[in-house]
Amino acid sequence: MNKYQKEENISKVMDTLAQHFNYKERTTLNRMRKKPNAFKVLIACLLSLRTQDKNTEKASNQLFAVADTPEKIIKLPMKKLEKLIFSSGHYKKKARTLKHVSKIILEEFHGKVPNTREELMSIKGIGPKTANIVLAFAYGKEVLPIDTHCHRIPNRLGWVKTKTPEQTEAELEKILPRKYWPEFNALFVLFGQTICQPISPRCSQCPVRKYCPRIGVIRSR
Numbered sequence: 670m671n672k673y674q675k676e677e678n679i680s681k682v683m684d685t686l687a688q689h690f691n692y693k694e695r696t697t698l699n700r701m702r703k704k705p706n707a708f709k710v711l712i713a714c715l716l717s718l719r720t721q722d723k724n725t726e727k728a729s730n731q732l733f734a735v736a737d738t739p740e741k742i743i744k745l746p747m748k749k750l751e752k753l754i755f756s757s758g759h760y761k762k763k764a765r766t767l768k769h770v771s772k773i774i775l776e777e778f779h780g781k782v783p784n785t786r787e788e789l790m791s792i793k794g795i796g797p798k799t800a801n802i803v804l805a806f807a808y809g810k811e812v813l814p815i816d817t818h819c820h821r822i823p824n825r826l827g828w829v830k831t832k833t834p835e836q837t838e839a840e841l842e843k844i845l846p847r848k849y850w851p852e853f854n855a856l857f858v859l860f861g862q863t864i865c866q867p868i869s870p871r872c873s874q875c876p877v878r879k880y881c882p883r884i885g886v887i888r889s890r
């Protein structure tokens with residue numbers, strides 16, 4: 670694909686996916702953009718790591734019904750916190766992370782979630798994806814949160830040829846028109862969960878099949 674073909678391909682894919690997925694299907698985190706609360710976005714994102722969206726939603730709802738500020742999370746007994754977020758998996762590790770993040774936000778950032786990537790990533794437990802989720806969904810900044818789906822699919826489509834989500838983020842920043850940035854994460858997470866899945870993508874049902882060279886796809890349905 671030359672530069673112009675790639676530009677056209679990106680537009681076709683993005684527009685087709687935007688039509689294909691409706692708002693109700695958005696992930697818990699994406700839905701939180703409607704009424705952004707930076708602390709809740711951050712905590713929900715930490716709970717979403719290595720689990721399915723339905724588990725993130727359940728754990729977030731249970732936790733926020735009891736504790737939705739750093740002060741309240743600090744005060745929760747560890748066992749109770751673990752129980753509240755149990756459904757998100759890896760609950761012991763996540764509970765420790767939640768306590769630590771809440772403590773640092775209170776002690777070093779006056780109780781307010783920082784709004785720069787550098788400050789966010791200075792807190793142990795917050796990586797590039799989580800930082801970008803907070804910046805994009807809570808603070809409306811123009812950044813691209815890249816998770817496993819947002820990394821895998823642009824490689825299959827031939828938009829990028831990268832080995833890590835960080836490399837994908839850097840490449841997409843160069844080639845993805847800005848008008849697509851706000852919806853990119855939402856669409857690609859849904860697409861990756863339902864159709865362009867990791868092991869055996871559902872290419873026969875894919876709305877963008879005719880635009881996809883299926884790079885690296887060995888098995889498909």
Ligand code: SF4
Pocket residue numbers: 822825826864865866870871872875876877878881882883884886889
């Ligand atoms: S055709 Fe297959 S590999 Fe390509 S985007 Fe669709 S599901 Fe993914």
